[in-house]
Amino acid sequence: MSIFTIVAGARPNFMKIAPIIHAFQNQQKAGVDVQFRLVHTGQHYDKKMSGDFFDQLNIPEPNANLGGGGGTQAEQTAAIMVAFEKELMEHRPDLVIVVGDVTSTLACSIAAKKLQIDVAHVEGGIRSGDLSMPEEINRMVTDSITDHFFTTSEIANANLRKAGVSEEKIHFVGNTMIDTLMDQMPNFRKPEGEIFENLTPGNYFVMTMHRPANVDQEQSLKAMIDAILEGTGGLPIFFPVHPRTAKNLQNLGIQAPNLHLCEPLGYLEFNYLVKNAKGVITDSGGVTEETSVMNVPCVTLRNNTERAETIHMGTNELVGTDPKKLKPYLEKIMKGEWKQYQGIPLWDGKTAQRIVDILIKTYD
Structure with a gap:
């Protein structure tokens, strides 16, 4: 049996984890022996910034809420790391899945790796080149210790190769945010x-x-x-x-x-x-x-x-x-003279299924 812990912290994370959760649930319904735990770090604790998303995106209630909101970035990072370490020691998974580039992404990756637990980064490899942005530091540190990179574009793939990441760790799968967008558009x-x-x-x-x-x-x-x-x-x-x-x-x-x-x-x-x-x-x-x-x-x-x-x-x-x-x-x-969407490869609403297929195969 494979066991995965999925981390969500701030508002953008919820759109990214929803289709991954749904893909895991579909595998369970199909009889695959897989379990997942959803951990909400509490980084965003305002109802509109957090709670509503669980209802609207049909995400189950988290198995744990770490209550890591508030304080400076350092205080928040430390609080999430301490709480997540305890969570992992009590419920040790085969792999921790982090998404995006928020404080929770960084904190939970570090806590997992220090406990010798593999980390998968959904949206790995994206870069702005601007170290004045906290998100860029979060991305760089997370990617420096990640085991599996699930990427949204060939640009991200190139960034990872340039950083010396081996090809077998890079999985070009598309964008889970777009899975959610396509799924929810009728609603x-x-x-x-x-x-x-x-x-x-x-x-x-x-x-x-x-x-x-x-x-x-x-x-x-x-x-x-x-x-x-x-x-x-x-x-x-x-x-x-x-x-x-x-x-x-x-x-x-x-x-x-x-x-x-x-x-x-x-x-x-x-x-x-x-x-x-x-x-x-x-x-x-x-x-x-x-x-x-x-x-x-x-x-x-x-x-x-x-x-x-x-x-x-x-x-x-x-x-x-x-x-x-x-x-x-x-x-x-x-004037109505704006450019039109050309189509971005693999932004097709099927990214989460690709991610879950790879994880189940890897951790079977």
């Missing part, structure tokens, strides 16, 4: 609330911002919002606000009749907005993947990206953090 639903009552598909923008480079410097944040308001022609802009960003916006007193701030949305509601938007303005890597597959124009307010395939083959463009550079991109969206 997308309009968000509730007065600001969403008169939504006209193709006639509004969605924006998300949470990275320190964009939201922590108040004057930079104000300049960027002003540039967005100027370039979107008075169309409604729906902005689900990260708690840190909300505080800074409040301090600045930023208001406009077409700028609609709201609480973080559930997965089904947020992607309903994205799918029907004229364009998306974001600094999130995951959103650029979803907009590409849904063929929605996307501009990324960052100077680099770890998901270059969304630019080469998707609908994403890298604008940077200078508000002055935004105007021509928004003009292109307004």
Whole structure:
């Protein structure tokens, strides 16, 4: 019998683990002797940032919640490592599966390897080259001790080869986020609330911002919002606000009749907005993947990206953090002259099944 521990910590993880869990459940129904434990590190503990995702994505209640939220990055990493070490000593698996690039990914990989337990990294090998991003450090450290790399693109494969990873450890399988997107698209639903009552598909923008480079410097944040308001022609802009960003916006007193701030949305509601938007303005890597597959124009307010395939083959463009550079991109969206999705290899909704097939074969 094979035993696997699946780790989820922050909001983006849940979309990535859901199809893996479903693939394991399908194997169990088919009579395969496999067990998995779901461990929620508690890195995101807000209901909207965490709990709703378990309901919407049909993920079972976690077998354990480590309660590792809050504190500085070092405090959070340490708390998760201590709690996860105890979890592994009480319930030792054949392999720990970590996803993405959040604090939990790093902390749980280290704890597992120190106990001589194999680690599989789903989304291994992606790189931005920007060490000012905590996620880049998490990716690099995790990949330095990983046993199996499940990759989303040939770019990630090349990064791993360059780092000296042997070919048999690299499994090019696609993107589990896209599995979830394709599975859940029929269930997308309009968000509730007065600001969403008169939504006209193709006639509004969605924006998300949470990275320190964009939201922590108040004057930079104000300049960027002003540039967005100027370039979107008075169309409604729906902005689900990260708690840190909300505080800074409040301090600045930023208001406009077409700028609609709201609480973080559930997965089904947020992607309903994205799918029907004229364009998306974001600094999130995951959103650029979803907009590409849904063929929605996307501009990324960052100077680099770890998901270059969304630019080469998707609908994403890298604008940077200078508000002055935004105007021509928004003009292109307004004129309907944006590039179309070209299709990204293996982003076909079957990634999780490929992952689980490889793991069961390896740990039979």
